[in-house]
Amino acid sequence: AEMPGIDPEVACHQLTLDPRASVVVQRRRKQSPEKAEAAKKAVKDLLEANFISKA
Template sequence: TGLPDLVRKQLEACLKQNAELFAWSVAEMPRIDPEVACHQLTIDPRDSVVVQRRRKQSPEKAEAAEKA
């Protein structure tokens, strides 16, 4: 990322120390109205679906993706 090393390390430490403050699923937010937590796409149902072409990856990225 574009953050200096020191700032990045401090940010990572802060996020790790406060990990319990973040919700990882809707089940962890019982008092939040699902209407607030959910999104919807404003797509016209009359529009046709467009499939994007596959992009080639560099050999290094392709190898890393296979390992993951």
């Protein structure tokens, strides 16, 4: 899946987090193997297209 690049000058998202905020741990939810594989492929495609990056 080819994705066009977006110029960071046009759109760039940043999350502003309060360093004093506490971490909220939520329970993990099960996902069907089909949905898990689809999500893994979507993330891989977005990483390869440089739409997202690892923190």
